[in-house]
Amino acid sequence: MDADSSSSSNLMGKSRYPLHLHRNSDENLDRFIPNRSAMDFDYAHFMINGGKKKGKEDLNPDSCFGMSSPSREAYRRQLAEIFNMNRGRILAFKNKPPTPVELIPQSHSGSGTHHSKPTKPRRRRIPQKPEKILDAPYLVDDYRLNLLDWGSSNVLAIALNSKVYLWDTWLPSHDATSELVNIDDQLVTSVSWAPDGLHIAIGWNNSQVQIWDSSANRKLRTMRGGHTSEVGSLAWNNQILTTGDMDGNIVNNDVRIRDHVVETYRGHTQEVCGLKWSPSGQQLASGGNDNLLHIWDNRKSTQWLHRLEEHTSAVRALAWCPFQGNLLATGGGDGDGCIKFWNTHTGACLNSIDTALNSVEDTGSQVCALLWNNNERELLSSDGGFTQNQLTLWKYPSMVKTAELTGHTSRVLFMAQSPNGCTVASAAAAADETLRLWNVFGDPQVAKPASKAVLKETTKLLLRLLSLAQKLNVNSAICSTTEYLEMSLMCINAISKLLDRSNLQSGSTDVAEGDLENDMLLSVKVRSYACVFTFYPLPVSQGKVSGHLESSAAAFADFREKLFKDSLKQSIGKMEITNVTEYEAIAKEKLPKMIFDYYASGAEDQWTLKENRNAFSRILFRPRILIDVSKIDMTTTVLGFKISMPIMIAPTAMQKMAHPEGEYAIARAASAAGTIMTLSTLATSSVEEVASTGPGIRFFQLYVLKDRNVVAQLVRRAERAGFKAIALTVDTPRLGRREADIKNRFSLPPFLTLKNFEGLDLGKIDRSNDSGLASYIADQIDRSLNWKDVKWLQTITSLPILLKGVLTAEDTRLAIQNGAAGIIVSNHGARQLDYVPATIMALEEVVKATQGRVPVFLDGGVRRGTDVFKALALGASGIFIGRPVVYSLAAEGEAGVRKALQMLRDEFELTMALSGCRSLNEITRDHIKTDWDPVRAVARL
16 A cells, blocks of 8 residues: 655755755766866767667667666766756756756768668757756655646646645746645645646545635635535536545536535545546546545446456556546556556556566566656656656657656656647656756647648548438447447547648648638538537447447547537638628528537428528518617617617527537627527436526526426526526427428437536436437427426415416416416427417417516527517517527627627617617507508508
8 A cells, every 4th residue: 555644854944945946966976077178078979889780780879879778778878968058058947958968979880881761750858857857845755645746727736734825937936936835733735736726625634625716816615514624626527627536426506506415435444545527527547545546427427337446556657648538547556666557447457567577676666657658659657766766758659658757766656748739747756855857858849730631532532421320320230339339430540630631720731822611511521520420329239349449439439529529610711791681691600400400400391490580571570760769779688687679599409409508608698798598308407507697687488397306406506596487388398390300210319418407317318219208308308297396386486487488368368367477478499389470470479468467588580680570569578599509609609699789689670770669668559550450540640
């Protein structure tokens, strides 16, 4: 076991100031400094004894060291570094290291004639000495703790006993260090930066966790009750802070809410030594002093996904691979000393490397920390033992050592990586007590632009792949599972090459002038085709699939998530949008057909879908003239809440299918416009997450499910999150027949979840042969919903309840009798029963039935500001829009939604002015004429 919490450092009598430059006279010094002649003598001696070429086997310059002893080789390396060192620049903060002098001469042929050969790419020089060494007195020597982290704002945080120090790498050395927190009678046991780089979590030995604002040097909150022992491990997953203690408990804490403990993972029997979330946030790895490694799925927190027992000592070092989302590297402690690689989808151990295998003696080595190179396939490990206290760079997957970085005199317990991925900070306690910065990973590589030929070639491959996927999806007998998976592997390789050679990840391409827009469209199509392929489910294999194909299919799960999100962010070029209808064409171009059809299609013949929009064209204006409209007031109140205009956002499901920010972007856009956003029960962001986007007036759309306890939980969560009303959907006892979804075999992308149902075992979509969503809703929504349930809902909430889906006068009167606070005239976007009236056609009947007792709102068919005016003239208090918001979100993200709302606002304001209305109260039935109106008598003046 490695749970050695004692520090061999004497904590008394130390005068060094933390994070000041280390001034050790013995560091990097020899008994003499050789002069130029001495250097030349050594070089000549080297050439006589080892530098002469022996034969073909020695063409590699490295081979001249083949017969040297380890001590001689180490001494030569040390001399080379000393001779090439610019002593005036040691520990210089921003200076780049000097260009090294080549000590090994180029090989020449025996004839003396030198024939030039194509030059090979220069290998990256890995500096053998740190860029900077800082003192770290009182650093605790404890394998179970995690005391170093590097935030995204480029600030290092290190815990030294009872204090946390911040070192800002942007500032000069004398101004870089600041003390964040100091509690004399407590010990800091863990630190971890939040993703924003501004807030930092601190774990203490008294079982508490604190959140601090580093910019204001202020404590924001203290979280208690989650643990009963010291908190040694921390890991962030967006707003969720995962904490691990010395009793083996792991807790998910939502830092936004008062009752912060939301989930507890139980599986370890001893101290939790390490925690790491995967880049996608879907899986959590935890290592313990019980020699166990657990893989957890964030959708199934009550039970581990994999319990892995291959390590023979404590597991502390955890590192998720940046280029393969399901690959995890782990390191074992004292007595183990192995680096193991895992496929976290299957739980299989892919490889195991004994770090002490090449040692002359058993050093008792332990792997303390692991870091991946974000730019090349390399892994850095920090080792600890009786003689090995170094950093080792490995080439992956061969696991050949490429460098050993020495200098620490005690085990290197802690490592952290800079935001740009180039620099690594390492810290050792005990007799060392230094923090060292190494430029071990070099500079990020700039991706080469993709040519049009590469794009077109990849497009052809993806089209063939898509054709195969479609055939397999229709009839799995057409091709085998193996063939399908082999094509999957081809797809991954092709797209990976494309992304490596292009700037598509940043939403741009470098092409010839004049072809930019066409090439952007092609780039979007490449991603779109690839995304469509990812939605087809793999068939159940009748036989065993080979290991490499199973691994490729698992890798594809994480690869397609990034690809899909990148495609939604892709720009199609500069286009001038003049009305919200134009966003539909852009969304159709960007989104995979399966997703666009889900948003755009209606039920069966889609007659009502067309009629929802066409019916507005049968309403004409009767404008009044010569009225002072220099000032227009569009403000109104809805259920007592003042908004800037009578245009609100309707609930639409699963908005992250249209854009990675989904509901977040729409919530922010609605708040900026001063209007109301309605969140769907079937959202891909939870009520708490949407509430965290900032202030705003928000309603929660509710489906009544079979389990009334779940319904009550959803309502209470909406109340706590600050939602102002419940919009109860009453027109879906069964899901309408949406033939486009059936043909496309629609299902929610596997990397998205229905966030409001997480933890309730309802967030997983059944991908059956029918529409997956249809099967899900059919199983969960209560078909027995009736007027008694409206009464029951009022007993569990004080929020006003709007009934959404009313189309008749009869139901309007019943709604008022049963306590509805308002009516939303809606036919569910024409997605339920076809051949029902357009919402604008049903509006006036409902308005008359209310007799002014409750407000009436319209949802469906609105595309213009003129449509808004017509709805208000027929008696609506406001309107909701759904599809235009989703289309604008898909096209331009949050900016698109803001633009769409502003365009509708401007059009509505213009319509009011041209109709002679200065406020909403002045809009009346007399301002419009419908084709169902009786002949109007001419009034006498």
